Amino acid sequence: MDANSSEFIYGRWPVREALEAGPVSKIFIARGASGGPIDEIISLARKKNVSFHWTERRKLDQMVGDGHQGVVAQTAPLDYADYKTLLAEATGSPSRGACLL
Secondary structure: OOOOOOEEEEOHHHHHHHHHHOOOOEEEEEOOOOOHHHHHHHHHHHHOOOEEEEEOHHHHHHHHOOOOOOEEEEEOOOOOOOHHHHHHHHHOOOOOOOOOO
């Protein structure tokens, strides 16, 4: 797992919301984790064709520290836009050498 090439979301409710809202690459679930939220996460993962993997809790600890509640989602890294490009698009100005002052 390369932390530089992906983002992690962890916790039962945050992972569930991430599955509903956007692209999630993989789900890692601690062996033995169960209950309503875990069942919902598995169901949503299947519905959205997101692979999920059963793994040891210590692996999740290594990925994100404690507090993961037995589930971690891996997402693609966010692609941030250049602020000059955003400003140019918002003002209708060309991005090169644009000065708004």
